[in-house]
Amino acid sequence: MRISVIGCGYLGAVHAACMAKLGHEVVGIDVDEAKISELSAARSPFYEPGLAELLSEVQETGRLSFTTNMASASGSDIHFVCVGTPQKKGENGADMSYVDAAIQSLFPYLAPGDLVVGKSTVPVGTADRIASLINAAHPGVHLVWNPEFLREGHAVSDTLHPDRFVYGVADGSEDHPAVATLDEVYASPLAEGTPRLVMDLPTAELVKTAANSFLATKISFINAMAELCEASGADVTRLADAIGMDDRIGRKFLHAGIGFGGGCLPKDIRAFMARAGELGADQALTFLREVDAINMRRRTRVVELTRELCGDGLLGKRITVLGAAFKPESDDVRDSPALSIAAQLQLQGAVVTVTDPKALENAARRFPDLQYVEDTEEAVANADVLLLLTEWQEYRDLDPHMLKDSVSRPRVLDGRNVLDPAKWRAAGWHYRGLGRP
């Protein structure tokens, strides 16, 4: 099939490459010239494992191209809308201006029989609004809301082998003509047995925000338990192991630490609360305020603990932060807890050095006043305290014996609870985890 993908960021670039991998003829369209020029040269404009290789592979087939020219959407049967829906400045709600602009700029190139497929995460009610606009201008064009559940760091395999597909269509019915068309797009993963659920538009939009709210709640739940463990001398990692063995609970997303960040969970729970307020249902989601508050408290707690570890205040102390990305295997620093902590420590007078295998360029763009060092050994040299804030494998594998000689004082705060406390203590380190003794 002929496909256009509008918006080639963390979601769209991967989606475009994966659709070409599935055998479709794909054009990726973005307003960002630099991104398009990278993608056109089969280079990934961001770090996502496997994406660069996939881009080279599919571009050789001639099935994938990228452009800034929206007119190239003309002739595609399906138009995936993958533009950003960030948090509005100074407000909780989602900024829908990119989605609205993308839809408007697509309008002149739509033809009867085309399918517009929304993948961006949007406030419930958006799809109905866009469907009315499309119906008025192009009665022969259908809209589907097909939310995306990929995780950064696993985006390629999550796109090609998702847990499920969700199709939101106007009448919520399996017989809607758009269902068969989308089935053709996803024929290969569907043939592998990926479940596919058809529902009405608002339910499909809500599935996405509900899923992210549940994940955020699970993380904040375990972080609340970490607060209690810290107060009582218990160990949150053992607690998570034990409750996670109950199939009804599960161990995934029970990793206590500095909390969630990124371009999705924080802004999505806030946009969800804002939308609930607009719908007069704000009480239903008041718990998400607490989820957000618990999450933000983790960052403050790490700053406090670092001060405690320093002994006599933060002023002039050399703090090395291991990790800048919001999670490992990504260069994404949107709402990164690690950088937020690094910036707070610097504001309080510490001399902060940040290192990360992939995210330093993005970090420096967002926090230009922090000091960045690429080489881990160089970054940790003469540190008064080490903070492990993003659990890249290479930081998990650090040898406490070797490292001890290069720091000024052997003190480590394990913000992701991934180091072995016994091993680090045996090597002479003062080890501090979050919610574990």
Ligand SMILES: NC(=O)c1ccc[n+]([C@@H]2O[C@H](COP(=O)([O-])OP(=O)(O)OC[C@H]3O[C@@H](n4cnc5c(N)ncnc54)[C@H](O)[C@@H]3O)[C@@H](O)[C@H]2O)c1
């Ligand atoms: N990143 C993820 O892991 C992920 C996963 C699932 C869903 N989502 C959702 O997908 C959407 C996109 O997220 P993202 O992380 O890819 O954001 P992003 O900022 O990385 O990418 C958005 C892209 O859209 C482009 N764009 C903006 N306006 C445009 C226009 N009018 N025409 C063409 N391109 C335009 C931007 O230049 C940018 O490249 C959001 O709604 C997000 O919540 C993201």
Ligand SMILES: O=c1ccn([C@@H]2O[C@H](COP(=O)(O)OP(=O)(O)O[C@H]3O[C@H](CO)[C@@H](O)[C@H](O)[C@H]3O)[C@@H](O)[C@H]2O)c(=O)[nH]1
């Ligand atoms: O037990 C855990 C699990 C995750 N995190 C943190 O939570 C954040 C988000 O992690 P993750 O959900 O793996 O990353 P994302 O790539 O943001 O993916 C989420 O957001 C996407 C965009 O909506 C969705 O598509 C995905 O399904 C959803 O998992 C990161 O800062 C993690 O460090 C924890 O602190 N503890």
